[in-house]
Amino acid sequence: MNGLLAYISRRLGLTLLILLAVSFTVYLIFALLPYDPASLTCGKSCNDPGIIEANRHRLGYDKPFFEQYWIFIVGLFAGRDFGEGAAALHCAAPSFGYSFQQHACVTDLIFDALPVTLSLAIGSLILWLIVGVGLGIVAARFRGKIWDTLSTAFVLVGTSLPTFLTGLMLIVFLVIKLDWSPFPAGGYTAPDEDIVGWFLSMVLPWVTLAFAYAAIYTRFVRSQIIEISTEDYIRTARAKGLSDGIILGKHTMRAALAPIVTMAGLDFAGLLGGAILTEAVFNLPGMGRLSLNAVVDIDLPVIVGTTIFAAAIVVIMNAILDIVYAFIDPRVRV
Amino acid sequence: MFSKEAEQKVTGHSPRELAWRRFKSNKVAIPSLVVALLVILAVILAPLIYSLLGIDPAARDEGALDNRGEVPGDWNGISAKHPLGVVPGIGYDLLARMLFGARVSFLIALASTAITVFLGLLMGIVGGYFRGRVDGVIGRFTDFLLAFPTFFMIIALSAPTIERMEKSGLIQGNEARILYLIIIFAIFGWPYLSRIIRSQVISIRERDFVLSARALGASNFRILVKEVLPNVWTPVIIYVSLSLPGYLSAEAVFSYLGIGVQPPMPTLGTIIADSTKYMMNNSVYFFIPSLALILLVLTFNLLGDALRDALDPKSEN
Numbered sequence: 001m002n003g004l005l006a007y008i009s010r011r012l013g014l015t016l017l018i019l020l021a022v023s024f025t026v027y028l029i030f031a032l033l034p035y036d037p038a039s040l041t042c043g044k045s046c047n048d049p050g051i052i053e054a055n056r057h058r059l060g061y062d063k064p065f066f067e068q069y070w071i072f073i074v075g076l077f078a079g080r081d082f083g084e085g086a087a088a089l090h091c092a093a094p095s096f097g098y099s100f101q102q103h104a105c106v107t108d109l110i111f112d113a114l115p116v117t118l119s120l121a122i123g124s125l126i127l128w129l130i131v132g133v134g135l136g137i138v139a140a141r142f143r144g145k146i147w148d149t150l151s152t153a154f155v156l157v158g159t160s161l162p163t164f165l166t167g168l169m170l171i172v173f174l175v176i177k178l179d180w181s182p183f184p185a186g187g188y189t190a191p192d193e194d195i196v197g198w199f200l201s202m203v204l205p206w207v208t209l210a211f212a213y214a215a216i217y218t219r220f221v222r223s224q225i226i227e228i229s230t231e232d233y234i235r236t237a238r239a240k241g242l243s244d245g246i247i248l249g250k251h252t253m254r255a256a257l258a259p260i261v262t263m264a265g266l267d268f269a270g271l272l273g274g275a276i277l278t279e280a281v282f283n284l285p286g287m288g289r290l291s292l293n294a295v296v297d298i299d300l301p302v303i304v305g306t307t308i309f310a311a312a313i314v315v316i317m318n319a320i321l322d323i324v325y326a327f328i329d330p331r332v333r334v
Numbered sequence: 335m336f337s338k339e340a341e342q343k344v345t346g347h348s349p350r351e352l353a354w355r356r357f358k359s360n361k362v363a364i365p366s367l368v369v370a371l372l373v374i375l376a377v378i379l380a381p382l383i384y385s386l387l388g389i390d391p392a393a394r395d396e397g398a399l400d401n402r403g404e405v406p407g408d409w410n411g412i413s414a415k416h417p418l419g420v421v422p423g424i425g426y427d428l429l430a431r432m433l434f435g436a437r438v439s440f441l442i443a444l445a446s447t448a449i450t451v452f453l454g455l456l457m458g459i460v461g462g463y464f465r466g467r468v469d470g471v472i473g474r475f476t477d478f479l480l481a482f483p484t485f486f487m488i489i490a491l492s493a494p495t496i497e498r499m500e501k502s503g504l505i506q507g508n509e510a511r512i513l514y515l516i517i518i519f520a521i522f523g524w525p526y527l528s529r530i531i532r533s534q535v536i537s538i539r540e541r542d543f544v545l546s547a548r549a550l551g552a553s554n555f556r557i558l559v560k561e562v563l564p565n566v567w568t569p570v571i572i573y574v575s576l577s578l579p580g581y582l583s584a585e586a587v588f589s590y591l592g593i594g595v596q597p598p599m600p601t602l603g604t605i606i607a608d609s610t611k612y613m614m615n616n617s618v619y620f621f622i623p624s625l626a627l628i629l630l631v632l633t634f635n636l637l638g639d640a641l642r643d644a645l646d647p648k649s650e651n
Contacts, residue, residue: 022481033494034501160632162583164590165624168610172617273483280591292591295489303490310483 007326015319020073022311027069030304037061037300041100055100058083059301072097096305101297106305109290113274116188116286119198120205120278121271127210128217129264135214136221137248143226151218158215167208167281174204186283205282209275213267220263224256231255258328262321269317273310356644363640369633377440380433387417391430391600399425410618418622421605422612428605432623435600436630442515442601443581447574449520450527455570457524458531459558463539469532476525484522491518492593508599515594519581527577530569538565568645575638579631586627602627 031037038056056062059082060071071080075095082089082098091098091105098105139151175185183204189197228234229252237247274288283289287306294302347355357363376383384390398411398420405411410419410428418429461472492514499510538544544561552560582602588594589603590610597604602623609620 018481021478025478029491034498035494156632156635160579160583160635161628162587162631164587165606165628168613168620169624172613172620176614176617270483273486276485276489276591277587291486292489295493296592298493307483307486307490310486311481314483315481 004326008323011319011322011326015315018315019312022315023073023308024069026304026307026311027072028065030300031065031068035298035300040298040300058089059098059100096309097301099294099299099301101299102302106301109302110287110306110309113285113287113290114272115190116284117272117274117279117288119188119191119202120209120275120284120286121268123202123206124209124213124271125264125268127206128213131210131214132217133221133260135218137225137253139218139222140225140229141244141248148222151222155215155219158211158218161212163208163212163275163277164281166211167204167278170204170208171281186281188284188286205275205278205284208281209271209278217260217263221256221260224259225252228252228255258325262325265317265321266314269314270310272313274306353644356647357640360640360643362636363644366633366636366640370637373436373630373633374440376433377436380437383433384430387429389416389427389430391426391434393427393430394425395420395427396425399423404612405616405619408618410616410622412618419619421608422616422619428619428622431600431605432602432626435602435605435623436626438512438595438599438601439582439585439603442512442519442585443578445516446519446523446581447577449516450523450577451570451574453520453524454527454573455531455563455566458528459535459562459566461528462532462535463554463558463562465536472528472532476528479522479525482522488518488522488588489591489593492588508595511595515585515588519584523577523581527569527573530573531566534566534569535562538562572638572642572645575634575641579634579638582634583627583631602630 036052038059038061039052041052041055041059060068063071074080075091075093075097077093079093080091080095080098082091089098089105091107094107096106096110099109102109135151135154139148142148171185174183175181182200184201187201189201191198225248234247234251237251242250272287274286274291276288276292278284279286279288280292287310291303291306291310293299294306395416398405398416399422400406403423405420405422410422412419416427416429418427418432420426421428421431457472457476461469492511495518496510496514499505499513500507505513539562544557547557547561585594585601586603586606589601590607592607595601595604597608605623606620606627609623613620
C-alpha cells in the first residue's frame with residue numbers, strides 16, 4: 001500500500017508540474033502576441049485612452065509578466081478582484097480572469113457553456129461506446145465474414161468524413177429535405193426548461209460527434225479482441241470447454257476493458273474543452289463556441305482562460321486514469 | 335541431385351517484391367492507387383483540363399444565374415458548358431474552381447506533410463540513435479506538445495500570427511494564411527511520427543549491420559544516413575499516405591471555421607464553406623464539393639491502409 005501512496009503522490013506532483021508548464025506557456029504565448037491587451041478590452045476598434053488605461057490597471061496588464069502570471073495563478077485558488085475599492089469587480093475562485101468585452105468573469109462564462117458541452121459529450125460518449133464496442137466485438141467474432149466487412153466499411157467512412165460534413169449532411173437530409181423532422185437544425189434548449197426539447201435538440205449533434213468516434217472505437221476494439229484471443233489463457237479457457245460467450249465476457253473483454261476505458265476517458269476529457277465543429281454546425285452555445293467567438297473577437301482573457309481550462313481537464317483526466325490503474329494493476333506502480 | 339525444376343522454384347524474393355505482391359493481392363489497393371494517381375495528375379494538369387473542357391476558373395458566366403444570383407433549376411446548372419454546374423452568387427464554373435481549389439489544398443497538405451516528415455525523421459532518428467540526454471529532452475518536448483489542445487491553439491494563434499507575418503512585410507493575405515496553416519500543422523504533427531521513428535531506430539541501432547559499420551570506423555553521420563535512414567522508410571511511407579488525407583480534411587475544417595484561406599482564393603474547404611450558405615435551396619452545390627472531399631480522403635485512406643498492410647504485414651490495423 002505504501003508503494004501505491006508513493007505512486008499517487010508522485011503522479012499528482014507530476015500533474016501539478018505539467019499544469020504549471022502548460023498554463024505558463026499558454027499565458028506566455030498570448031502575452032507575446034502583437035496585441036495591446038488593454039486596448040482590446042473594449043472591442044476591436046476602441047480607442048478611448050482613459051478607459052484603456054483604467055482597464056490596463058484593473059486587469060494588471062501594467063505589471064511585469066511574471067507578476068501577472070502569478071496573480072493569475074493565485075486568482076485560480078483564491079478568487080480575484082479587478083480594480084480597487086468600491087469599483088472593483090470580484091470574480092470568485094477559481095478565477096480564470098475577467099472579460100471586459102462581455103462584462104463577465106471568465107469562470108462564469110465557462111460555467112454557462114459547460115452544461116451544453118457536457119450534454120453533448122456525455123450523450124455522444126454513450127452512443128459511440130455502444131456502437132463502437134458492439135460493432136468491434138461483432139467484427140472480431142465474425143472475422144472475415146460479412147459483418148466484419150460491413151464494420152470495416154463503417155470504420156472507413158467514419159474516419160474519412162470530417163465531423164462538420166457529417167453534421168451538415170444530417171441537417172440537409174433530415175431537417176431540410178424532410179419536412180416532418182422532429183429535430184431542430186440547431187440551437188440549444190436547457191433540460192430544466194424543456195427536457196423533450198433538450199433531447200430532440202441534442203440527437204443530431206450526438207449522432208454527428210459519435211459517428212467519428214464510433215468508427216475509431218470499432219477498429220480499436222476489433223484489433224484488441226483479436227490480439228487478446230491469441231493469448232494462452234484464452235486458449236486454455238477454450239480447451240476446458242467454456243462457451244464462446246463466457247470466454248468473451250469473462251476473459252477477453254476483461255482484458256480489453258482497460259485500454260478502452262483509458263481511450264474513452266481521454267477522448268471525453270478532450271471534448272469537455274469544446275467540440276468546436278459540432279457546436280459550430282449546430283449552433284450550440286458550448287465551450288467550443290465560447291472559445292471560437294473569443295478568438296474572432298480577440299477577447300484575450302477568454303482565450304487564455306478556456307485554453308488553460310481545456311488543457312487542465314485533459315491533464316487531470318490523464319492523472320486520474322493513471323491512478324485508477326495503479327489500484328487495478330500493481331505493475332504500474334514503479 | 336536436385337532436379338532443375340526444384341532449383342527454379344526456390345527463388346528468393348526481396349522484401350520489396352513481397353510487399354508488392356501483398357499490395358497487388360489486396361482488392362482495394364490497385365483501384366485506390368489508380369484513383370489517387372489520377373487525382374494527382376488532374377490537379378497537376380488542371381490548366382490542360384480547363385482548356386480541354388473549355389472552362390476557366392476566373393471566368394464569370396452571369397448568364398447561368400438568375401437575377402437574384404441563384405442558379406435556376408434543381409441541378410446547380412449542370413450542362414455541357416459547366417460539367418459540375420456553377421457557383422451561385424458569382425457564376426464561376428464549379429469544376430474549374432474545384433480543380434483550382436484542389437491545387438491549393440494539395441499544396442497545403444503536401445507541404446505540411448513534407449515538413450512534418452522532415453522534423454519527425456530528424457527528431458526521431460537523433461533521439462533514438464543518440465539516446466541519453468538528447469533523447470530525454472526531445473521526449474519531454476514531444477510530451478509537452480502532445481499535451482497541448484492542438485485544435486484550440488491552431489484557432490487561437492491564427493489571427494495574431496498571420497497579422498505578425500503580414501506586418502513583417504514579407505508575405506501578405508492568403509499567402510500568409512497558407513503558410514500559417516502549413517507551419518502550424520507541421521509543428522503539431524511531427525511528434526506523432528517522431529515517436530514511431532524513434533522506437534524503430536532504437537532497435538535498428540543494436541542490429542549487426544550498424545555494429546559492423548561502427549567497427550569499420552564509420553562516422554555517426556554516415557551510419558545515420560547509410561544504415562539507419564534506409565530502414566525507416568516503411569513507417570514514413572505509411573505515415574505520408576495517412577497524413578495527406580488528414581491534412582486535406584484539416585484544411586477544409588479550418589476553412590469552414592473561417593480560420594484558413596479567405597475568398598476569393600478557392601480551396602476545397604472554402605468552396606464547401608461557401609456552399610453551406612446555399613444549403614437550403616441548392617443542396618447539389620453543397621454535395622458536389624463535399625462528396626469530392628470525402629472521396630478524396632477515402633481514397634487516400636484506403637491507399638494508406640493497403641500500403642501499411644503490404645509493407646508491415648504484422649500490424650493488424
